[in-house]
Amino acid sequence: MVDGCCWRHETVPVEQKEMTQWFIKITAYADELLQDIEKLQSGWPDRVLAMQTNWIGRSEGAEVDFQLETGEKVRVFTTRVDTIYGATCVILAPEHDLVKQYVTGEKAAEVKAMIDKRATQGPGDVEKEGIFTGMYAVNPFNGARVPVWVANFVLTGYGTGAIMAVPAHDERDFEFCTKYGIPIVPVIRPVDGVLPETVTESFGDYGVVENSGQWSGLASGDARKQMAAFAQANGFGEAAITFRIKDWGISRQRYWGTPIPMIHCAACGVVPVPDAQLPVLLPSNVQFTGTGQSPLAASEDFVNTTCPKCGGAAKRECDTMDTFVDSSWYFYRYCDAHNSEAPFDPKKIAYWFPIDQYIGGVEHAILHLIYSRFWTKMMRDIGLISNDEPAARLFTQGMVIKDGAKMSKSKGNVVSADAMMDEFGADTGRLFELFAAPPERDLDWTTSGAEGAYRFIGRVFRFVTRSIDRLDVPGEPTEADRKVLRKLHQTIDKITSDFDSRWHFNTSIAAFMELVNDIYANEAQMTGPALREVLEKVVLLLAPFTPYVCEEMWELMGRTGPVFKQAWPEFNAELAKEDGAEIVVQVNGKLRSRMTVPFGTSKEDVERMALADEKVAPFVDGKPVVKVIFVPDKLVNLVVKG
């Protein structure tokens, strides 16, 4: 919605209509969805779990009944029942049943206007507005008679759709009551403060309860528990938990979607389509009218059917399902895609699930990834599967950004894959995207960066092609051979561990570039056998990033493909080992020198060598060494006084 209008049709205003729709009761799983977030802690990104926690939005509080003069009760939900002696009015959501029942005439029109207005307003820019219903309600704790209002900021879908307003201790209630001249009564004082004479702003923190009968003097937290228990004991309320997550409305007035398999019979009511008649298929003879009804409604053959219960004339449900329904379990079907008897064979699911590694954009953090978690639990409860969660690990990749914004057609900052391939080839695109940033982060697309990747591929290719003739020339190993082989094995180790753990391919590629730079520097002194060994491994290491050119190089070197079926290069720790350990010498934590020593050199020896170092001496300069920090094969820090 944009400015109260459809985001795709900017002159078509959005209307609020009441419709009968199908819902899936995801709220029944709210607690488990929240609890099991703990099981995902090690494998899912924190931010996704944080978003889901917020989305589910569990609030602990109490429900309390206020007595109306009409005889009905208004049930309110509050997280702060300890403030109830400060409640100065009751506020109903405009859609509340009691409003429909008791607010009539001109005021009913005002309420209707309020509902319509809010439907067209975006979040955040709603001015608080209220209408006094003329009714009064009695606070069951202190017997106070307070006015009943309707206000636009009270939501029908949350809690009980009605609140008690405590302006002294809630910012929103304060704003509302100040605007309409409703009294403000403070009942909570700060732990180290007093109740204010006049309230100039709400105090929303926990504190000590005052002017609240038998609960006066209690801490807020204790009062909450005791007062909820008291309400329950006296039959006018109870402790209650409310969730922000709502039931999942799945009805869509669209043709494209899975038909909702229900039949409406005048005699029997709503009757599910029997299993034997599933699946219900979409008709092919439909007209798209744009009238707001499902196109299926106009398809007589589809709509008219017989009731499975009584056999009388009946009509099919014409709404189709939200596509999120299908995406909630498509990955289960992957395990048994040709099964025509059932969604899948549970034995196959038991073998494959849960998914070891799921990958997707962070934009799915809430909807798809909550729905699919819910769907898994639901299928488990009806005995189809036995896993509690769909995916053990989740990886959320970043977006490609260009000129400071997500690539999109409307912004005109799209780099088409075709144009990129024509200019540089697919290998370049892959290499650049992997090199520009770690994959979980957004990456900036720059032409010069892509050119750099292209140049680098050329650099490798040129070296391989011009070396072909030397590969099978025998020779005695040289120092250059040894140095490059060492770098090769260090690189194998680095890239292998990036694949195994963090997927930070940008650092893999950087390490690979260092290796190539070393190969260039040592080219003339290298012998045939070492060149063959190194270049074959180079091609295998690069193949996951730039498969096409690597296939080409692999065959140019006289090997048979495909390159991606070759074994990954083996790491040899012995070959990778440096000749000696480079020790960093610090004086008072500042770098002063470096020395290369044999591995495992003792603290005493290193200390002696450090003190003898000509670059270190001036900074020690006869001052007493009070402490020596030694990290074997790595660092020595001389702490001197003065």
Added chain:
RNA sequence: GCCCGGGUGGCGAAACCGGCAGACGCAACGGACUUAAAAUCCGUUUCCGCGAAAGUGGAGUGCGGGUUCAAGUCCCGCCCCGGGCACCA
């Protein structure tokens, strides 16, 4: 407002467990090759001093404090940017 990320050279970034800040690349500049240009190869490039140079001293990871022999990394308090939710009682 609440909840997550993030802030490091001219730019993208690296530094994974507290131990050499700036790997690798881009851009820029210089050199080689060339009749010339492109391409390629080699080199320089955080800032401020001193030095003809090789060097060498200091400062430096958003800001202010703290812990530590040692802080981009840990702790406390701020600022800014991005994302999510948003009158959720």
